Each structure stands twice: as C-alpha cells, then as structure tokens.
Amino acid sequence: MIDLILFSLFGITVGILGGLLPALPVYIGAFLLYTFHQDLNVTEILVFWLSSFIGGQYFGSIATITTNIPGEESSLVYINDLYKFDLYEKNKLLYDTALSSSVATFLAIGLMWLGISFLRLNELPFLYSVNVQVAIYVFLILSFLLVNKEKWFIILLTILFGVSIAPRANYALPNNWYDWTWLFDGYTFYLVILGILIIPNLFTYDVDIKSNKHFEAVRDRNFNWWRTFKASIIGFIAGLIPGPSAETGSIAAYRFIGKNKKEKIIAAEAANNSAILASVIPFFMMTLPVNNNTLLISGILDMHGLTMSDEILAPSGYLGLNVIDLVTLILIFVTGLYYLLSTTFIDFYVKIMKLIHGKIKLVLLGIVLILIYLDLLSAEITIEHYLILLGFFTFIGFVLKKFNISAIPMMFSILLGDRLIWAGIQVSKIYF
Amino acid sequence: MKKVSLMLIAAFLTAVTVIGCSSNDTPEVTVINPSHKTSPAAVFAFAFRDALGDAKFYQSEDCEDAGRKYRETPNAVFIYNSSMEFAGRNKGLNCNLEPLTDKKIVFVGQHYFKLCRRAGDTVDLVPGNNRRVTMGIASMLATQAHENTWKEQGVNVKIVPYSGSKTVAKALLAGDIDIGFMGQGIAAKQGDRIECLYSTNPEADNYLGKSIPVAVPDFHISFVVYTNSKDPKVLEKLRNVGNSEVFNNYLKKSMTQGTFDVTQDSGQTAIEYVRRLYKNWADR
Numbered sequence: 001m002i003d004l005i006l007f008s009l010f011g012i013t014v015g016i017l018g019g020l021l022p023a024l025p026v027y028i029g030a031f032l033l034y035t036f037h038q039d040l041n042v043t044e045i046l047v048f049w050l051s052s053f054i055g056g057q058y059f060g061s062i063a064t065i066t067t068n069i070p071g072e073e074s075s076l077v078y079i080n081d082l083y084k085f086d087l088y089e090k091n092k093l094l095y096d097t098a099l100s101s102s103v104a105t106f107l108a109i110g111l112m113w114l115g116i117s118f119l120r121l122n123e124l125p126f127l128y129s130v131n132v133q134v135a136i137y138v139f140l141i142l143s144f145l146l147v148n149k150e151k152w153f154i155i156l157l158t159i160l161f162g163v164s165i166a167p168r169a170n171y172a173l174p175n176n177w178y179d180w181t182w183l184f185d186g187y188t189f190y191l192v193i194l195g196i197l198i199i200p201n202l203f204t205y206d207v208d209i210k211s212n213k214h215f216e217a218v219r220d221r222n223f224n225w226w227r228t229f230k231a232s233i234i235g236f237i238a239g240l241i242p243g244p245s246a247e248t249g250s251i252a253a254y255r256f257i258g259k260n261k262k263e264k265i266i267a268a269e270a271a272n273n274s275a276i277l278a279s280v281i282p283f284f285m286m287t288l289p290v291n292n293n294t295l296l297i298s299g300i301l302d303m304h305g306l307t308m309s310d311e312i313l314a315p316s317g318y319l320g321l322n323v324i325d326l327v328t329l330i331l332i333f334v335t336g337l338y339y340l341l342s343t344t345f346i347d348f349y350v351k352i353m354k355l356i357h358g359k360i361k362l363v364l365l366g367i368v369l370i371l372i373y374l375d376l377l378s379a380e381i382t383i384e385h386y387l388i389l390l391g392f393f394t395f396i397g398f399v400l401k402k403f404n405i406s407a408i409p410m411m412f413s414i415l416l417g418d419r420l421i422w423a424g425i426q427v428s429k430i431y432f
Numbered sequence: 433m434k435k436v437s438l439m440l441i442a443a444f445l446t447a448v449t450v451i452g453c454s455s456n457d458t459p460e461v462t463v464i465n466p467s468h469k470t471s472p473a474a475v476f477a478f479a480f481r482d483a484l485g486d487a488k489f490y491q492s493e494d495c496e497d498a499g500r501k502y503r504e505t506p507n508a509v510f511i512y513n514s515s516m517e518f519a520g521r522n523k524g525l526n527c528n529l530e531p532l533t534d535k536k537i538v539f540v541g542q543h544y545f546k547l548c549r550r551a552g553d554t555v556d557l558v559p560g561n562n563r564r565v566t567m568g569i570a571s572m573l574a575t576q577a578h579e580n581t582w583k584e585q586g587v588n589v590k591i592v593p594y595s596g597s598k599t600v601a602k603a604l605l606a607g608d609i610d611i612g613f614m615g616q617g618i619a620a621k622q623g624d625r626i627e628c629l630y631s632t633n634p635e636a637d638n639y640l641g642k643s644i645p646v647a648v649p650d651f652h653i654s655f656v657v658y659t660n661s662k663d664p665k666v667l668e669k670l671r672n673v674g675n676s677e678v679f680n681n682y683l684k685k686s687m688t689q690g691t692f693d694v695t696q697d698s699g700q701t702a703i704e705y706v707r708r709l710y711k712n713w714a715d716r
C-alpha cells in the first residue's frame with residue numbers, strides 16, 4: 001500500500017510540474033509512464049497516471065491566473081478576462097477555482113465509481129458488437145472532419161496514413177498491405193508523440209514571466225456551490241464526448257454558467273476538472289480511449305496484453321479491493337491533497353515558474369533528450385532507423401503545427417487503426 | 433543554472449545506464465513472443481515471462497521478426513506455437529520449427545479448442561442444414577481451405593477472422609457470430625454465458641471428430657519453448673519455471689497441458705502436426 005501512496009505522490013509532483021509548465025502537456029504523466037510501466041501492475045499505472053492527470057488540470061489554472069500563461073489548453077477560454085482582474089481579485093479567484101476544482105473532482109470521482117461499479121456493460125454485450133464499433137469509429141472520424149471543416153481533406157489524409165501503418169500481425173490483410181508500411185516497422189507510440197507533439201512545441205515555445213506580485217489564495221465567503229455543481233455536471237457530460245474533453249467542458253461551462261467573468265472562470269475550472277475524469281469512463285468501461293491521455297494509457301496496456309474493461313473490476317491485490325475501488329480511494333486522498341496544495345504556497349509556485357521559464361528551452365531540451373535516450377533503451381530498431389522515424393514524425397508535427405491542423409485524428413488512427421481495420425474486415429465477412 | 437541542469441542530466445543518464453547495465457549472477461533472458469498479443473499463445477508467453485521473474489519480453493511484429501530477434505539475442509527464449517508457423521507458411525514466411533539442431537527444447541505443451549454458441553441459442557453445425565453459420569476464429573486459421581473443409585461435410589460455415597480467442601468470445605457474446613472457435617481456457621472464462629458444442633480434445637466426450645469428420649478435428653496449439661542459450665545457469669532457470677506457482681497456476685487456469693520432461697525429439701510431434709494442418713487448411 002505504501003508503494004501506491006508513493007506512486008500517487010510521484011504522480012502529484014509530475015502533475016504539478018505539468019500544470020505549472022505550459023510546455024509540458026497535460027498528458028505528461030501518461031507519456032512518462034511509457035518509460036517505466038513494464039514492471040508496474042494496472043493499479044500502480046492508474047494511480048500514477050490519474051494523480052498526474054488531475055494535477056495538471058489543477059495547477060494549470062494557478063499558472064494561468066498568476067502569470068497569464070495558460071498552464072493547460074482549457075484555460076485559454078478565459079485568459080483574456082484575467083487582464084481586468086487586480087491582485088486582490090486574482091487572489092480570491094485562486095481560492096475559488098481551487099475549491100470549485102475540488103468540488104468538481106470529488107463529484108466526478110463519485111460518478112465515475114458509481115458508473116463503473118454498477119453499470120455492468122458486460123451484461124449489455126451488444127455494446128461490443130462490430131456494428132456499434134463501426135458506428136463509433138464513423139462518428140469519431142466524422143466529428144474530426146466536421147470540427148475541421150476547412151481542412152477536412154488533410155485531416156482525412158492524416159487519418160488514412162495512421163490507419164495504414166497501424167495494423168500489426170493481422171493475417172486477414174492481404175500480403176501487399178505491408179509492402180510499404182515496413183518503412184515504419186519498429187515505431188513506438190512514444191516516438192510518434194515525441195515527434196508530432198513534444199518536439200515541435202519545444203522549438204516554438206517562447207514566454208517570459210515578469211510578475212513580481214505577492215499571490216495568496218484568499219477565501220471568498222460568497223462561493224456559489226450550486227453553480228459549481230451545475231458546471232461540474234456540464235463538464236462531466238462534455239468529458240464523455242470523444243476529443244479534447246477538458247477544453248469542451250471548459251468552453252461549455254464558461255458560456256452557460258455565471259453572470260460575470262469571475263463566475264464564468266470558476267465554472268470553467270470546475271467543468272474542466274470533472275471533464276477529465278469523465279473522459280476516462282469510456283476507456284474504463286469499454287476500453288475506448290477518447291483523448292490523448294487515454295490513448296497513451298491504452299497503448300501501454302496493449303503492451304501488457306491487458307484489456308482495461310476486464311482489469312478495472314478485477315481484484316487489485318491490495319486490501320481485498322477491486323482496482324476501481326482502490327483507485328477511487330486514492331484519488332479522494334490525492335484530490336484532498338491537491339486542494340491543500342493549490343490554496344497554499346502560491347508564491348513558491350510562481351517562483352518555480354519564473355526560475356524554470358528563465359531557461360525553459362534548455363530545460364525542455366534536456367527533458368526531451370532524456371526521453372529519447374530512455375526510449376532508445378527499449379527500442380527494437382537501430383539508432384539510425386529510430387532517428388529517421390523521429391525526424392519524419394517531427395517534420396509532420398511541424399507541418400501540422402504550422403498549418404494549425406490538429407494532430408489528434410492522426411494519433412487516434414495510429415492507435416485505433418488496427419481495431420478499425422479488424423472491424424472493417426469482420427463487417428465485410430459477416431454481411432457480404 | 434546551465435551547469436546545474438547539465439550536471440543533473442548527466443547524473444540521471446549515468447544512473448539509468450548503471451542500473452540498466454548492472455548484472456546479477458544469471459544472465460538476462462529475453463522471452464520472444466511471435467504471436468498476436470491477444471492470442472492464447474501470447475498469454476502463455478506472458479505467463480512464462482512472469483514465472484521467470486526478471487526476464488525481458490519482446491512482442492514481435494510477425495514470426496520472421498521474432499526469428500530475427502531470436503538469432504540476434506543471446507539467451508533468447510522462443511515461445512513457438514504451431515498456429516504461428518501455420519500462418520507464417522501461409523504468408524510465405526519462414527517461421528518453421530525445423531531444424532531442431534540449433535534449439536534446446538525446454539517445454540512442450542498443447543492447448544485444445546472449443547466450438548461454442550451463446551447460451552440459449554439453437555444454432556448447430558449440423559451437416560446438411562442449409563442455414564449459413566458464421567464462425568469466428570483467429571485470423572491465422574481463417575483460410576478459405578479451412579472453410580471448405582466444413583462445406584465438404586455439408587456444413588454451411590462462413591469463417592470470420594479475429595485477432596484471437598479473446599475477441600472471438602466478445603464477438604460471440606455480442607451476437608456478431610453464431611459459433612466461436614476459441615481456446616478452451618477462454619471458453620471456460622465465459623461461464624454460463626456460452627455453451628460449448630464440441631471440443632477438439634480427442635479425450636473429451638464431445639470430441640468434434642466423433643460427430644463431424646472434418647479435417648484436423650483435433651486442432652490445438654502446440655507449444656514448444658526453446659532457447660539458444662548453452663549457459664547451464666540459464667537452462668536451469670528455464671527448467672525451474674516448471675516449479676513456479678505462477679506458471680503452474682496459469683497452466684491449470686488456461687487448461688493447457690504440457691511438460692518440462694522433454695528430449696529433442698519432443699519437437700518432432702509438433703513438426704508433424706503442423707505438416708498435417710498445412711496440408712488440410714492452407715490456401716495454396
């Protein structure tokens with residue numbers, strides 16, 4: 001049990017850094033897991049990952065409010081409002097967003113536990129049918145195309161590329177399928193993310209923090225619990241929709257909840273926190289990843305040969321509890337700790353941000369080099385082949401970034417392409 | 433700041449390298465799995481790796497990739513299975529168990545299959561019945577020749593390929609297919625949600641060969657675990673898997689039969705079985 005507490009504390013540290021440093025993505029916890037997951041069991045993986053995932057969201061708002069640098073993308077919706085806030089208002093906002101985030105996270109943890117424990121999807125097996133799978137994949141692809149209407153053709157090309165290199169050891173495909181995809185043999189999802197997302201962001205990242213103000217979270221007696229509850233529910237529903245869950249929740253709550261800027265910001269923060277926990281539910285119940293974070297963990301469990309929906313209700317091996325029960329208990333502890341941490345030491349966090357941002361490119365370059373080195377230790381291809389593939393995916397990442405094209409559809413298709421191809425083959429055999 | 437950062441990176445890389453390169457008494461073993469990660473063969477490979485404790489694991493792209501890894505890696509342990517060789521031959525790949533001369537066999541085993549339907553369903557594989565029956569099976573065995581062997585017996589079977597027995601079971605429960613051709617361990621896991629009409633185990637009461645004289649009625653996965661190591665410590669470590677509670681529990685739970693009491697000739701039975709499988713089920 002001590003080891004799980006340590007994993008959660010490690011996750012909290014990563015989550016705090018991920019939230020405070022905008023250059024580190026919100027999926028940094030899941031990303032780091034790729035380097036040391038091999039000896040971990042499912043409970044340990046989930047505890048570390050979810051602790052860091054929640055933390056990134058919590059501390060992203062601290063970075064945004066104190067320095068006007070969005071710690072995570074879901075803060076973008078209200079970033080311009082913050083220029084109108086004076087120091088005292090920001091200090092009150094720090095407390096209120098921490099409290100609303102905690103309320104939303106506790107609520108989402110409860111709903112997640114109830115849903116997974118009592119909604120027995122195993123008793124609704126038709127949900128796993130190939131027809132439902134095809135419907136979900138078609139819905140996902142159409143939503144990717146419709147969200148990016150002007151660039152739909154390029155998005156479609158990225159999806160087709162991902163699908164074409166995804167299948168492995170699929171004997172139902174014709175031999176010539178692999179005639180050119182051998183060029184990508186040995187790529188890892190880790191390598192793809194490094195190339196497409198991390199490295200392009202590293203080279204284009206440039207901020208300077210000049211704030212010398214004294215920040216502290218100041219309790220506001222007028223905190224509105226009902227509004228926070230409504231925002232949490234909106235975020236929770238938004239989190240179940242595939243795509244950028246936290247951003248969708250944040251935007252929806254910002255638009256529909258609250259009468260003034262402050263209320264809207266608090267609502268947005270509540271919503272994005274409940275959204276991230278809701279986004280793990282389809283993954284836990286149906287092994288269906290709906291965002292970058294769950295995609296990464298899905299890849300890790302694939303490497304273990306495990307199916308999330310089978311594992312989540314299995315015994316955890318600790319205290320006689322199931323995996324979901326134990327993870328829920330630890331997340332309650334983690335959320336309580338985050339509440340305390342996000343309402344204290346604010347000046348300390350600002351100092352950390354200033355210190356690291358002063359040398360941000362060097363720090364990030366160091367982190368990326370370490371990540372590449374760790375990946376190379378377990379890579380099953382030569383260094384030359386690895387670097388060529390990394391160069392290729394980095395090039396794609398730069399192009400996508402330059403033309404403001406989302407990388408998520410391609411990531412989805414690379415990870416889920418194998419299942420998509422299987423579904424296509426099975427439908428054709430069953431119905432034709 | 434710059435110096436401190438560089439020193440930290442250097443210290444971290446050194447620590448990782450030292451930990452990575454630190455050695456203990458027994459050389460590191462690498463378990464190579466040539467099968468798809470959702471197949472019963474992969475579960476066998478995971479169980480073998482877990483029983484070894486600190487072994488590395490290599491999930492190959494295909495069986496040729498697994499063979500390459502085996503040749504390049506010292507103290508490699510290859511988890512051979514007959515279905516993998518059959519599929520490899522079908523695709524023109526060289527994944528053969530033969531020759532046995534460069535391999536030290538440590539374990540041989542068999543895993544039989546069951547043909548099951550959803551509980552309460554009335555579908556059956558009755559010869560002469562015109563009803564089209566969809567049968568889900570691992571893609572490596574989903575050949576046209578295999579489908580034809582059923583049709584020759586008057587059973588109108590349409591074979592649907594899946595990545596492995598796990599996905600076959602899910603598809604059966606979801607109502608996508610009428611019959612699931614799946615490993616008996618995975619069939620047992622489904623409990624009373626399915627009922628199994630036939631078994632491919634010749635010792636079973638509902639042995640398929642007794643009811644339908646289809647080709648290869650005794651279909652099974654033949655496991656042969658072999659190594660390229662000549663190090664006595666490694667060989668002892670591999671043989672000790674036979675005393676491992678983890679591995680024995682796996683064998684029991686998955687209903688896989690096998691023995692560590694082997695000779696080099698033990699692999700010959702598997703070779704002859706694959707020849708028979710290839711003769712009857714391969715698309716040529």
